[in-house]
Amino acid sequence: MIRRRLLLAAAAALLASPAQAQTSPMVRAPAGPVQGRLEAGVRAFKGIPYAAPPVGAQRWRAPTTAAAWTKVLDAAEFGPACVQPAGAPTSIYSSDLGATSEDCLSLNVWTPADARGAPVMVWIHGGSLVGGSSREAMYDGAALARRGIVVVSINYRLGVLGYLAHPELSAESPDRVSGNYGLLDQIEALRWVQRNIAAFGGDPAKVTVAGESAGALSVMYLMAAPAARDLFRGAILQSAYMISMPELREARFGEPAAEARGLQLQAELKAASLADLRAMVPLELTKAAAGARFRSSGVVDGKVLPRQLVEVFDRGEQAPVPVLAGFNSGEIRSLRVLAPPAPPSPADYQATIRKQYGELAEAFLRLYPAADMAESILATTRDALYGWTAERLVRKQTALGRPAFLYLFDHGYPAAEAANLHAFHASELPYVFDTAARTPPLWPKPPATAQEAALTRVMGDHWAAFVRTGTPKTSGSPWPAYGLGKAYVAFEDGPRVKHALHPGMFELHEAVVCRRRMQGGTPWNWNVGLASPPLPPQSSECR
Template sequence: MAALAASMAACGSMASARPAPQSDPLVVAAPAGTVRGRAEGDIRAFKGIPYAAPPVGEGRWRPPVPLAPWTGVRNAAQFGPACIQPTPGPPHIYSQDLGATSEDCLTLNIWSQTSAQAAPVIVWIHGGSLVAGSSKERLYDGARLASEGVVVVSINYRLGVLGYLAHPDLSAESPAALSGNYGIMDQIQALTWVQQNIAAFGGDPANVTIAGESAGGLSVIYLMTSPYARGLFARAIVQSGYMISTPELKQARFGMPSAEEAGATLTRRLQLPSLRAMRATDPQVLTDQAAMAGFLPFGTVDGMILPGQMVDVFDQGRQAPVPVLAGFNSGEIRSLRMLAPPVPGSAADYERVIRDRYGDMADDYLRLYPSSDMAESILAATRDALYGWTSERLVRSQTALGQAGYLYLFDHGYPAADAAGLHAFHASELPYMFGNPDRTPPRWPRVPDTAEEVALSDTMLDYWISFARDGRPQLQDSAWPAYGTEGHFMTFDGGARPGVGLFPGMFDLHEQSMCRRRMAGNAPWNWNVGLMSPKLAEGPGGCSR
């Protein structure tokens, strides 16, 4: 990362010039500088700690720059601002007030026990489609996990156009001739900060697990493919991640323009003729205008930060050789219906389109997603192509690499969610694995305060902590076998039930679909599945069946 930074900065603020007594457990002298946290029950919380210089002014669209150590004692009792994100539109299930936002947002938060020493570390990467979200969301409070003996870190990273814009002029000014991926580089810089500082907070830098859900899960996969993140983590947790096709920096491929071309098109639409004009634009205005213009933030395959398409890196065995825990929710698309096509007027119409798009694969498709219940089939197909296939591909790939892979399906419902048609919806596992069922967003179906819900939360929390501790999610009374050659998985549906062979035929169908698109080179593999699928080539064409 240092080779990519244009300059080094020595900046930081201090809340007090007087040295604090080191006997105070809320004061930690780390290599980055001394911070004063706050007590939250039996846990120490340190919030809003900067891990890089503010990416503002000329720092916009540049790699993160490490901070020089500050002097004095920095107040770390309050969260830093969320990163700039689009002005909220109509409310939805995930809506919440994140408070202040700023372009100066590269901060992290730490929860740990006072007595923690060489404890396992979980670094949480928030979701939000790489567009929205924040490390300070109530749902991500790390106190409950920390109470079980881990050190929890949550991080902010640049979002939207500020975090993922690639552009020919940005590449031209870069010493590495690259642009884009600033949000990913932020995550790498945060992990570097953790390596250098977490021991002071009681964590073990050699035992770091990166974890994330949705776009956070995508970020974990990006980090698993990036050589610049190698050695910064020992394990990975991917919840509802998606191994989609990714724009390439210079070349149009898979039905997508190059990332530079997409960036140039955006700045022309916004009438920003130069880097000076781009950097002078108000960050909130720029973010809102880019979102309205249809800019979609993704990582960029640049041959360096992201060396290749994720599927290629994993197929070649070039990903991080670490154990992985990965899974998805049975009702992912129930709260993400914009990803699914409308239900056709008849079963005959449904089958006609599927046979036209899938050809020799149509029988397999219709066996998994029959026309007898088109609405449910559409939801399931979209879910599986994005989240189910990705989860199983991850554990298969790590198994082939000689690492353990653990697969799960979250299929738990509760009265308020089920009554709203949201059984096991996208992200609904988070209150359970964080142990925060009472800290959900205001429009979230209320999780009941019952012994059964607490028991499920305790079980999931214990599995996640066990995996972070030694790479094996094992409890004394409920073994979770590795995926292995038999296809083991765990279902969480009010309890924890091991099984073998999740959704038989699901992985093979979507792997074949992805492979044919990759071979043809003219269509992405993401949520354009089923009725929205491009017409696939007949026969395997180099893809095994």
């Protein structure tokens, strides 16, 4: 695929007129010459390979640097998405990603025409580590680039192709570990940025990693990964979730050992060996693994990810960088599969919570009362996954002496309200990227009003300011650090500076997670509220 693109671009360059050359900008990067397109005043370069294709015998191996090229690479079109099952056609998140391939480790660059030493934002897409792509139209980086920053978006291996651990894979590895291939792809992409982004007008010393949902989970992995240290200077985490992870060789926190799960999956797929798994058609393998309920997750292997995320942040071992973190008030309205069904009555709700939460039940019921049971169920899962994580991130970075900024996206508009999707999961993305006209087909469309345009402008300005300076403050819209009285910004009809987000929320969920950690047999994820097993007894470590 890459060789064909190089030959086509070389032939086109011979025929190009001066006018065509102006609309097809050329960059001579250390990796090789790249020809892109001028789009709305921004230079766009798409589908650039940053690592060798992980196919055949290279499947489930750490990525290796893509070979340099000498002929001009045609970078006018996105590369293929990584292999993944088709999205549910009725989902608001579903969009046509085109063909998928194992040869998918590519990235895209949007850069101002006159960029020199500009700060860089590297965007990591969401999708539960099983789906998504950097080619999704909602992630177009042009509007942010017009604010004077360079935007890079990346693909990385997904599903079983990105996160399988297996004893034979560990034996092949120089570090005797396996899993985390999707994360290793992200680290390799950041290394590519360090080597090449100056040629596109970016400053490799001014890189911010950013992502939403599984992309924000990936940013936390990068903050915890020793191999990613010094590859970025700031982090943006939109709807991150600091859930428990499987460990490579030990069953902990209700999860089997990751290597054992790999052997189990091999048996379930009726493969005699690792070689048989490597011989499977990628899409068939991915679908079969999904059908066997394979969980895509980072793996605590002592090398790539040395500890559980909560332990890394508790010990202050994460990357000591400024962070911007937050979540949406309606996260679970579009993710109702994560919320348990409502019981027959408010009395049943109260009885279940008292049984499962013991002496924490009163604090729970104050935050999530039975009187508004339906909303309380949604809020419980939202806070346990996203709210607790966002506040934990800003608290831990503040404790390191690093600037940390918290937000709550609480904006509604007619189409979302009509669908009962006020401030749903990922609904902030079109405002950050200014891509309301490019959302997926079933996405509730924001109206083209002056108020929507103003909110879009201010959110894009805040994100770009953070990438430039490590603080999201702008001249017309203040944003105090969290450490100043637990400050945060609520994006409603516009930005509002507030203090003490959902008092008691963080403390309750921190206590729940702490008890589960001390007990060691229960994961911490969406098994909360009505879905919670009985909490372990109070521990002296959790006071």
